[in-house]
Amino acid sequence: MKICLTINSSPWSAFKGGGQLAVHHLACALSAKGHKVYVLYSKYPQEQFDLDLPYQVLWVRHYDFALLNFNILSYSKALRPLVKKERFDVIHGNAEEAYWIGQIARENNSAYVFTSHTPNIPTTGMIKGIINPIRFFKSINTYLLRKSILEGDIVVAYSQFSRNLILKGFADPGCNTVKVVPPGVESSWFDVERKLSTGARLLFWGRLEDEKGLPELFIALKEVTKKIKQIKLILVGEGSQLKEYKNLVVSLGLTEHVEFKGWLDAREIQNLTTQSDLGLFPSRIESFGLSVIEAMAAGLPVIAANGGAVPENIKDGVTGTLIPVHDSNALAKAIISALENPKYIRNLAETAKKQVREKFSWDKTADSMIDIYTSVLRDSA
Numbered sequence: 001m002k003i004c005l006t007i008n009s010s011p012w013s014a015f016k017g018g019g020q021l022a023v024h025h026l027a028c029a030l031s032a033k034g035h036k037v038y039v040l041y042s043k044y045p046q047e048q049f050d051l052d053l054p055y056q057v058l059w060v061r062h063y064d065f066a067l068l069n070f071n072i073l074s075y076s077k078a079l080r081p082l083v084k085k086e087r088f089d090v091i092h093g094n095a096e097e098a099y100w101i102g103q104i105a106r107e108n109n110s111a112y113v114f115t116s117h118t119p120n121i122p123t124t125g126m127i128k129g130i131i132n133p134i135r136f137f138k139s140i141n142t143y144l145l146r147k148s149i150l151e152g153d154i155v156v157a158y159s160q161f162s163r164n165l166i167l168k169g170f171a172d173p174g175c176n177t178v179k180v181v182p183p184g185v186e187s188s189w190f191d192v193e194r195k196l197s198t199g200a201r202l203l204f205w206g207r208l209e210d211e212k213g214l215p216e217l218f219i220a221l222k223e224v225t226k227k228i229k230q231i232k233l234i235l236v237g238e239g240s241q242l243k244e245y246k247n248l249v250v251s252l253g254l255t256e257h258v259e260f261k262g263w264l265d266a267r268e269i270q271n272l273t274t275q276s277d278l279g280l281f282p283s284r285i286e287s288f289g290l291s292v293i294e295a296m297a298a299g300l301p302v303i304a305a306n307g308g309a310v311p312e313n314i315k316d317g318v319t320g321t322l323i324p325v326h327d328s329n330a331l332a333k334a335i336i337s338a339l340e341n342p343k344y345i346r347n348l349a350e351t352a353k354k355q356v357r358e359k360f361s362w363d364k365t366a367d368s369m370i371d372i373y374t375s376v377l378r379d380s381a
Contacts, residue, residue, distance in 0.1 A: 001036070001089045001370070001373060002038075002086060002089050003030060003035055004040065004088045004091045004092065004110075005026065005027055005039045005040070005092045006040040006079065006093050006094060007040075007041065007093075008041075008042050008095045009041065009043075010024075010043055010049075011023075011024040012049045013044075013047065014238055017206075018117070018288070018290040019117035020041075021290070025183070026184075027055045029184070029363055029365065030055075030369070030370070031054040031055045032054065033366055033367075038088070039056070040079060041060070058078060060074040060075055079104055080104055083104055083107075083108045087110075089110060089111065090113060090373045091104070092115065092369075092373075093114045093152070094114070102151025102152065111377050112151060112152055112153050113156060113373065114152035114155050115155075115157075116162060116287070118287060153177075153379075154177045154178075154179055154375070155178045156178075156180075157178055157287075158181070158309065159308075159309030160180055161287070161312065162309060163179075179372055181372070182288060182359075183288060183290060183360070183365055184361045184362030184364060185294060185297045185356060185360045185362070186294075186362070187361070188267070189266075189294050189297035190353070190357055192274060192297075193274065194298070195275060199230045199231070200228055200230060200231040200232070201234065201275060201277050201278075202231065202232065202233045202234065202277065203234050203272055203278065203295075204233070204234070204236065204279070204291075205237055205264075206237050206291045207237055207238070208235065208239030208242050209240065209241055211285060212283045213281075213284050213307075213325065214241075216282050216326060216327065217280060217282050217331065218245070218248055218258070219328040220335065221233055221254060221335075222252045222253070223328070227336055228336065228339060231339075232258075234259050234261060234272060234276070235259070236261045236262070236263070236264050238263050242260070245260075246260065269294075270298060273299075277301070277338075277342070278301050278303055278339070278345070279292070279295035279301065280302075280304075280335070281310070282305040282331055283304070283325075284305065285325075286307055286308040286309050287309055289310045289313065292304050292313065292314065292320075296313075296319065296349070296352040296356045297353060298353075299349050299350065301321075301346065301348055302314065302348075303320065303321045303338060304321070304322060305325040305326075306324060306325065307325040310322070313356075313359075314352070317348070319352035320349075321348070
């Protein structure tokens with residue numbers, strides 16, 4: 001089978017996220033099963049990557065889109081001649097850049113599958129945008145995302161939570177088939193051998209944005225330091241609010257307790273998990289929560305907010321600790337309790353690791369996607 005995947009940015013860019021990593025791992029898994037895979041990524045002109053990959057990469061020009069997403073133009077311009085040349089069986093979009101891809105797929109008799117990585121499918125809000133230009137431009141991006149979803153022969157969601165949101169967001173019968181296929185976990189996470197840390201060490205990795213619950217995390221840490229003096233929070237990632245968070249850390253008097261690491265690769269994060277006591281993920285909403293699953297695979301005890309899809313994969317008091325979203329007091333209490341009961345949280349982590357090993361692998365994810373591709377091709381024959 002010849003497959004083309006598309007997503008904005010790339011796994012090697014500074015502002016990568018879980019979606020880019022998921023596309024990369026899926027492409028690797030599909031290639032390992034003998035399929036010919038192409039991936040369209042975007043990058044800035046100054047970015048240079050020396051890559052040795054099992055699949056073909058086509059780069060397109062990346063544009064920032066705080067207001068309006070111009071990447072759809074670069075993607076459609078690159079994809080149209082590529083599809084005509086390669087005659088893909090399946091084109092698999094993963095972001096609003098897929099706006100024109102459904103049309104291009106149909107012009108060339110290719111199946112079109114779309115994966116929704118966002119935890120929310122809002123309405124366009126164009127009417128309100130008439131009196132608010134910023135909202136208007138953002139509503140156009142929302143429209144592009146909604147149109148990309150509606151174009152899909154099959155839409156893939158990472159969780160039941162995301163599937164329900166998609167179905168709720170579309171009364172249109174065009175969005176008639178939404179399948180849940182969770183992403184896998186890179187096998188190296190299961191090989192992490194954790195050590196006993198010296199002092200209390202807390203770890204977060206992901207995008208540095210409010211939706212990840214970071215303001216609550218800093219406020220909770222302030223409370224924790226009143227009882228546990230020797231404690232350190234390590235944050236891995238980048239984001240639009242990094243400067244604001246650094247200022248917040250200073251204003252809370254937490255400079256000695258917080259360290260911003262920037263983006264690190266998986267191996268470097270895995271090394272940090274070996275030296276940490278807890279993984280903290282207080283996200284307000286998650287379409288899946290890949291970082292949470294990675295932490296569980298590594299055997300790191302996890303405290304997470306019960307936002308979005310997270311409760312689908314964590315059972316409170318069995319495989320981790322769940323707290324309400326937006327609740328810094330509950331987070332502080334959970335951190336203190338966990339650090340005071342190390343044997344208890346180690347037992348939770350051991351159970352979690354077994355569960356994740358049984359449920360999540362990229363090999364399983366690739367098999368599920370191949371079944372979906374095959375069914376779409378069969379139905380369109």
